[in-house]
Amino acid sequence: MKKMKRLVSMLICILLVATTLVGCKKNETSAVGATTEGVTAGVPAAAPAEKFQIKLGIWPEDTLTDDVKLHEGYVKTFNEKHPNVEVIPAYYKYATDTFVSLAESGNLPTIFDTWFTEPQKLINGGFVADITDELKARGWDTAMNPSIRDMLSKDGRIYGLPRDGYALGLMLNVELFEEAGLIDANGYPQYPKTWAELAETAKTIKDKTGQAGFCLLAKDGAGGWHFSNIAWGFGATFTLEKDGKYVANVNSPEAIAAMDYVKSLKWDYDVLTADPTNEDWGTGFGALGTGTAAMYMAANDAVNQPTQVNGLPVDKLSIVPIPAGPKGQYSLSGGTPYMFSKDATPEQINAALDYLEIMGKAPVATEVAIAGMKADDQNKVNNNVPVIPRFPCWVDQKVLDAEKAVTEEYSNVDMKLYNDYFNLIKTNGNLRAEEPGSAQDLYAELTKVLQAVITDKNADIPALMKTANDNYQEMLDQKVNK
Amino acid sequence: MAETKHNPANKTRRTGFKKRDLTGWFIMLPTILLFAFFVWEPLIESIRLSLYTAKGIRLQEFVGLQNYAKVLKHPDFLAAFSNTFVYILWSIIIGFFVPIVLAILITETTFFKSFFRVGIYFPNVMPGLAMVLMWGFFFRPGNTGVLNIILEKIGIAPQIWLTNPKWTIPLIVAVMTWKGAGSTAFIYMAGITNINPELYEAATIDGAGILERMRYITIPNIFALGKTLLILQIIAVFQIIYEPLVMTNGGPNNASISIMQLVYNYAFRDFNYPMAAALSVMMSIVLIILSGMYFKFTASKED
Structure with a gap:
């Protein structure tokens, strides 16, 4: 009896260990599956006709059924040309807290889109593939807008492809302008041309409608990002280059003047949303789209945000030029990139590039590409998204012409609400790429100052900017000045 | 068996x-x-x-304690470090005594005892993140915040709550206490129930009122328990992250950033894993010391 018990308890223990090990085993097998997948993908290098897979992180999320249908159409076209490539939808919404684990475990989609803030960080971390050779073979490297190409390159190698270019302008909720009576004889909103006018316009809107005139961001880095654009108009430059080193220049009189201006928006005019320290890129579009703020700094590549996402009628959105400051008028520009997994093989990258061509996002004006653009615009029309010209992220004239023709064909908005903006960003010297050095750290520092200024009426701006300057210099020395 | x-x-x-x-x-x-x-x-x-440079989490080269030096020189480190102690201080002022008071009040209650017991434990049932988001709505400044709507009804001007740097940490601690006090109070209640009822009887016969019974019987008897829970509380508050992360994102102007949030920022915002690891190691040293103290206290209690 005793022996029996001991035996049983031993057996149970062994069973426990075995189950644990089986648990591990399962992981191992799935890892093996992943490697075999990698192997099969690697094989085509020798035999191009071999089957392989590409994982599309750019696939739309399940809830956007129309977009999914659109992509299913693209896949059909794609497979006619590439019957050996299996396209796997792998919707991935880039997020900093999931990215590294996916990349390190080799589970990153072949192609994914990321934020305009990320390319250099991802390149430095070795998470993304060098696609220079593939682009050169197609001639796409020279077709890219050079300033955007620089953002996606390091040491002359290119790591990404622009999905959209952007240049910050001022988005208006036309409904609120109408309600506040800020409408000219032809029914178009009377938008502010300078930052000083913006304060007045915002005040009028606040007084007449009770809603915030302007949505300022101060929750995360996006706050500093927007502020750097405001400050340029006041003549500020935050990062100087001296003897090959970056020098912080955050507490210049110009930058302090810009911060004083922001302070006045809160404490003199009181035209901001209730809690700017809780507003980020997304909530800003929420405020604009749902009519709790009338003006918001945003770009042409995000017109779906107030409309499709937040329900603003398609004809009630307008983008106007970024207001001018006392020392000039600049639009912060950059590009939202497509990037490729570091584990992607040249074949996979080429297949993904072909897929982009079918989507009409490549610098070619082939029949397929134009069909892709058309399908995309038709989908925008169906989904209450303004069809407006793209920011020229390609310099190939044929492509630009083709894009223009398609956009005009599908236009669903009154372009008079956008023309001033597009004319301004075509002006020489208006576009400005983000600050060199370590822009994200600059933004983080500026955001802290913004938070202090927004929450404290007696904030000592020169002192705060001095601290920000010292901190930014420290980060520059740690990260880039070596 | x-x-x-x-x-x-x-x-x-x-x-x-x-x-x-x-x-x-x-x-x-x-x-x-x-x-x-x-x-x-x-x-x-x-x-x-923490001793290497890295690309992602792939080690590159050995750099000794350089990452530690970088962490110490980082602009946000000092704020995070001192804030963490401010969190602990406020959590002692607010969070430590509330459960004791609750426990004593409920043990002294004659009617609806279980009702109150369930009541104080109820917030604990809520998922932490949901609770934090909910309090975010309560604390919204302007006319749309729940607390401001209530204040408006009784004729008080809207407050800015969390966006006042002086009040950010106390308010976050208050929210944590709201959620956590119930379960701690239960431990104290168990402690109080363990006190020999004859002591109370004797005291009552000697003419002691409720305050004297507490002063001479209840408090001394749960003192050891209190010491233990205090250390546990400090260890827990030292690792605070998601409350400030969600409610204020560490702001305004770093007024509520905690060390753990800084670790989070290094790792998940900057992808700088070596620095995140270095700070974590530094933190775990402090926590090891605190845990050592905890074991010492609990051991002496058993003696």
Whole structure:
């Protein structure tokens, strides 16, 4: 009896260990599956006709059924040309807290889109593939807008492809302008041309409608990002280059003047949303789209945000030029990139590039590409998204012409609400790429100052900017000045 | 199990010592394996990571304590470090005494005792993140915040709550207390129930009122328990992250950033894993010291 018990308890223990090990085993097998997948993908290098897979992180999320249908159409076209490539939808919404684990475990989609803030960080971390050779073979490297190409390159190698270019302008909720009576004889909103006018316009809107005139961001880095654009108009430059080193220049009189201006928006005019320290890129579009703020700094590549996402009628959105400051008028520009997994093989990258061509996002004006653009615009029309010209992220004239023709064909908005903006960003010297050095750290520092200024009426701006300057210099020395 | 009970203890010890041990080890084996894989190995790995530069989590070159120096010089470090102590201070002022008071009040209650017991424990049932988001709505400044709507009804001007840097931490601690006080109060209630009722009887006969009973019987008897819970509380608050992360994102102007949030920022915002590891190691040293104190206190309690 005793022996029996001991035996049983031993057996149970062994069973426990075995189950644990089986648990591990399962992981191992799935890892093996992943490697075999990698192997099969690697094989085509020798035999191009071999089957392989590409994982599309750019696939739309399940809830956007129309977009999914659109992509299913693209896949059909794609497979006619590439019957050996299996396209796997792998919707991935880039997020900093999931990215590294996916990349390190080799589970990153072949192609994914990321934020305009990320390319250099991802390149430095070795998470993304060098696609220079593939682009050169197609001639796409020279077709890219050079300033955007620089953002996606390091040491002359290119790591990404622009999905959209952007240049910050001022988005208006036309409904609120109408309600506040800020409408000219032809029914178009009377938008502010300078930052000083913006304060007045915002005040009028606040007084007449009770809603915030302007949505300022101060929750995360996006706050500093927007502020750097405001400050340029006041003549500020935050990062100087001296003897090959970056020098912080955050507490210049110009930058302090810009911060004083922001302070006045809160404490003199009181035209901001209730809690700017809780507003980020997304909530800003929420405020604009749902009519709790009338003006918001945003770009042409995000017109779906107030409309499709937040329900603003398609004809009630307008983008106007970024207001001018006392020392000039600049639009912060950059590009939202497509990037490729570091584990992607040249074949996979080429297949993904072909897929982009079918989507009409490549610098070619082939029949397929134009069909892709058309399908995309038709989908925008169906989904209450303004069809407006793209920011020229390609310099190939044929492509630009083709894009223009398609956009005009599908236009669903009154372009008079956008023309001033597009004319301004075509002006020489208006576009400005983000600050060199370590822009994200600059933004983080500026955001802290913004938070202090927004929450404290007696904030000592020169002192705060001095601290920000010292901190930014420290980060520059740690990260880039070596 | 029944079998072992019948065995004379010393006989088993002499004859079956090793075999019995073996069974024990076998029972522990899965746990040990899991611990080794999910806890100890990552721990050692992160100490190693903190001494290297890295691309992602792929080690590049050995740099000694350079990452530690970088952390100490980082602009946000000082704010995070001092804030963490401010969190602890406020959590002692607000969070430590509330459960004791609740426990005493509820044990003294005659009617609706279980109602109150369930009531104070209720917030604990809520998922932490949901609670934090909910309080975010309560604390919204302007006319749309729940608390401001209530204030408006009684004729008080809207407050800015969390966006006042002086109030950010106390308010966050208040929210944590709202959620956590119930479960701690239960531990105190158990402690109070363990007090020999004859002491109370004797005191009552001697003419002691409720305050004297508390002063001379209840408080001294739960003092040791209180010491233990205090250390546990400090250890827990030292690791505060998601409340400030969600409610204020560490702001305004770093007024509520905590050390753990800084670790989060290094790792998940900047992808700088070595620095995150370095700060974590520094933090775990402090926590090891605190835990050592905890063991000392609990050990002396048992003596």
